[in-house]
Amino acid sequence: MDAVVNGEGLTQASAARALASACSQVGLDSQCVDLLRLGENAIYALPSEGVVVRVARAATEDIKRKVVKELAISRWLASQDFPAVRTRDELPQPVRAEGRLVTFWEYVPPSQVDPDVVDLAGLLRDLHALPRPDFPLPVLDPFPIMRRRLALAQGIERQDVEFLTEACDRSESAFRSIMADDAGGLIHGDAHRGNLLARNGQVLLIDYEAVAIGPRAWDLIPTATAVDRFGLSPTDYTAFCRTYSWNVTDWHGYEALRAVRELGMTTWLMQNSQSGPAAAEFALRMDSLRKEDRERRWHAL
Missing domain, CATH: 3.30.200.20 (Phosphorylase Kinase; domain 1)
Structure with missing residues (x-):
């Protein structure tokens, strides 16, 4: 069945x-x-x-x-x-x-050398320079999938679901304002080192589920956020910015879009956080979001 x-x-x-x-x-x-x-x-x-x-x-x-x-x-x-x-x-x-x-x-076999953030920056720079495809793409909108995750949440404390729901409501207005000002162009939508593979000296971009039309800043924010959240060194982030030729943290919309991206990462984790390391990490992220602690270290799972 x-x-x-x-x-x-x-x-x-x-x-x-x-x-x-x-x-x-x-x-x-x-x-x-x-x-x-x-x-x-x-x-x-x-x-x-x-x-x-x-x-x-x-x-x-x-x-x-x-x-x-x-x-x-x-x-x-x-x-x-x-x-x-x-x-x-x-x-x-x-x-x-x-x-x-x-x-x-x-299938791309495992490589002895892991791609780094400079590889990511170069791929994003080149992706963002491509023309729009000759078929329709959705406009960036992360809220429906976050709300679907919250509506289907199982084994999650009700107060956590309510907090995340209210946080989505608070963040959406600023997001819509940014989208109205900058529709942008072709973006990957989920750009981080985990979506890179290496083969024969070439780095490949994978996972096109979130590809959309939106502000190019959306693809840069995960790496910027990784300095605070995941321990990326400032030196590596400087190299990322140099390769892409822009530091997104200087942009007026950075904080607003960062808040939306962190809600996305947390609701994604929530789907499999009923026990074990994922449950502990979800609790940590929820505590940092409630306290508005932007420098609390998170852990990639």
Whole structure:
């Protein structure tokens, strides 16, 4: 029976069932599989097949639009010779399995050298210089997905959900004002080092779920915030700014957009924070947000 219809969230168990079903449909062997990430999607590597499998949270119309957009962006970036991970278009895309949408991507083996923030800055500079694609893209709007996460929250204290809901309400007005002043251009939408891969000396930009039209500052704020939140050295941040040729912290809208991005990071973590390290980290983030402590160190999970 459909796990999504039954209200089961995207867990390791439900994602694994969708993975097995989707791979069976397209003729892939899913016996030797590595779970790379479980968050908004479940990401699996099948090294023996040379494939990465992305299992979306559901197969609703809004998620279907995102999945179709991801595939279109990947193909368009390939046409622009932009260094990005490609789809496995010899396989059906997307496949519906266990009430979820599943897509297939090229597998990039682990590299001995991790990409750094200078690599990220260079890719963002080049991405932001590209023309707009010749197909429609959504305008940046992080609030619907945050509110959906809050509406579906399970195992989270009611006061935490209420606080985050009110924080979204407070932040949205400033966000809308910025968007009215600066519609911007093509942005990645979730730009951080975790969305970089290295292959044969080349760094690739991955994960196109949040690609949109919006202020380019949106892509720079995660690295700026990482100095306070995740221990990025000021020297590394200076190198990032030098490569991109702009320090977003000097921009008038920085604090407002930073607040929205931190709400996004916290509601993302909330989805899998019922126990263990994620629960402890969620509690830490909630405490810092309540106290408006902008320098409290967070931990990437």
